[in-house]
Amino acid sequence: MRYLLSLLSIFFLNCITKDATPVFKPVPIPVKEVVVEDLNKPWSIAFLSEEIALVSEKNGDLVKVNLTYQTKTSIKGFPSDLKDSIGAVDFGDNAGIFDVLIDPNYNQNKRIFIAYAAEKPNIGSTTKFISARLANDSLTDIQTILVAAPFTQDNFHYGGGMAIGTDQKLYLTVGERLYWENDEPTTPIAQDLNDPRGKMHRFNLDGSIPKDNPLIGKGAIASIYAYGIRNAQGIALNPSTQSLWFTEHGTIQGDELNLLQSGGNYGWPSRTTGKLRSKTYKPPVLADSSVVEPVWYWQHTVAPTGLCFYTGTTFPQWTNSLFVPGLSRGSLWRFKLDEDVPISAEELFLDSRARSRKIAQSPAGKLYLLTDEENGKIIEIKPKTNEL
């Protein structure tokens, strides 16, 4: 009996020791699985729950999607000044519905934020940001936060990205709304602090201007937070450092990842890591010390869009990585970071590229990708099973 007890104790102690040493486990291989399709160029996704999400269609509606049953419900009451790209004649018409964001206090106030291209008939369009109450699949109590006037004929570079910082402020991106640099005024749009375009804006969640915005009293539009930004579509919060990161489309190459700095000048069009379209354009000179350099830029065009930070553990090799999808080469990029410094850059899914506008993480940590096509898809990135 004492011998038996000793044996069992040895087994027991052995188990305790084993529990203290994690066992080697191969990392999961990621694969893509289509969860929902037949969305009209989905631009953004915002999760009301693990199963229900709002999806903005570039060429269509704001849609409520059930990811389990794949049902879609168009949200009613969308503002009538929406300019979309349906039937657009021009190649590359950028108009439509852009980012959608859930208010942090949604459970109490049922409010959401939406960015879209708004038009004035016979005049033109620009980027507009609203908040609204979502009730019975309808938008009510719509409030305008920002209209990036003037309305112009150009259908490009609306920006339209949104994020909420740890300071509980709303950050909004507006593109500079031009195609050719030679169309710039003497003071380029993105550099002009009296023009809301080519900028990052910062608002309180109720749409008022924060008193601590960095350029107040400096001859600038009060909502401007940063400037010199050509066309940023993606902005996201790094939960590890509390910094905000944004992507920026360059012209010929020049695609960048930027760290948002209060009052920062991101240099466009005087500074770019790429080349200009208008070969004869001579932008004003900016002193090196006045410009914020990108934390990363690509050597080739990827057209980076709606980025997100992954905090899940299903893919332990990816925990705390930054994901950036792209349009032109259908790439998905993953950056490993040391604080706010990229230390590796990985292009994933080389053999199954998909032109993408957004990557997002669900409340429970699943990764979803939105494809920019007429039969637009929500794709889940999940671990491969039954490995042969």
Added chain:
Amino acid sequence: MRYLLSLLSIFFLNCITKDATPVFKPVPIPVKEVVVEDLNKPWSIAFLSEEIALVSEKNGDLVKVNLTYQTKTSIKGFPSDLKDSIGAVDFGDNAGIFDVLIDPNYNQNKRIFIAYAAEKPNIGSTTKFISARLANDSLTDIQTILVAAPFTQDNFHYGGGMAIGTDQKLYLTVGERLYWENDEPTTPIAQDLNDPRGKMHRFNLDGSIPKDNPLIGKGAIASIYAYGIRNAQGIALNPSTQSLWFTEHGTIQGDELNLLQSGGNYGWPSRTTGKLRSKTYKPPVLADSSVVEPVWYWQHTVAPTGLCFYTGTTFPQWTNSLFVPGLSRGSLWRFKLDEDVPISAEELFLDSRARSRKIAQSPAGKLYLLTDEENGKIIEIKPKTNEL
């Protein structure tokens, strides 16, 4: 007593169940640690044991290095026709000692293989491959395997990579030895089956020609295995698939990863994913079906060199990945593969670039990088410890 036994049995069964489920463990973060320095542009490394390695210096000697004690011993008896780059006037002189390889039967025959630039005074240089017996830190019984005549004045594109396949054959790369495409003869060097340059060669380990070489009897030099290769420095065996992979330097971009096919035409100079230096050069036209496409090419110049497949498990996120270092941007690339198809491409160590000629795995699975500089280093890539 029965109660106590039941309790202990429950603990025991619980432990068995726990042992069956691996515990989540975050993947290690890689850091670089200099192991040996003051090598003169180290080009390649071959392990005689976990601790002792042969290192070829581009600008110097064949050196025996003790990785633990950091001692270096120059190997005596190197052929006197070595052309190195010491004191080279020309920028970018590519001459020197290239790859070094240990014979699979080294324990019995003490033989090694060496590639280097050999010269004939007043005539020029070319790539030469020898085998030799290593005894008392000296080379003896030197046998010539291949001299890639003619000897010419150009100091570029020697190739010089070597690998042994699972067929126990020796594969050797010879560059096309030109700088300007306009210097090509009517039949470009790499396409000319009667010219050993711009080629992959295949030999028996004793230096004789394998009877099953693919171009025997086709009006070609018998040792030629593949052609149309501009300048390949790295060739390595994929242990998972038994395929041979090689890197190839393009001109302006055009850097490639290729899968070696018997008798394959890799297309240079008629085909490139980059651009030519000589803008007026018109290469002969090749039919699509006759050319082997690269499995991967870079959108920008990385100048890829001595690649290797990692089979260790210290970095489980990297097991079975392919590593490719580069010269021009000091990058280290990691490719995840599905069989012989790249599915992701990652650039590592963005914040600590190092111009590199070679990455290699020691017998026990450690990863080492060789830097191409006058104070050349052997760097170990190891897991970061004491994470803050």
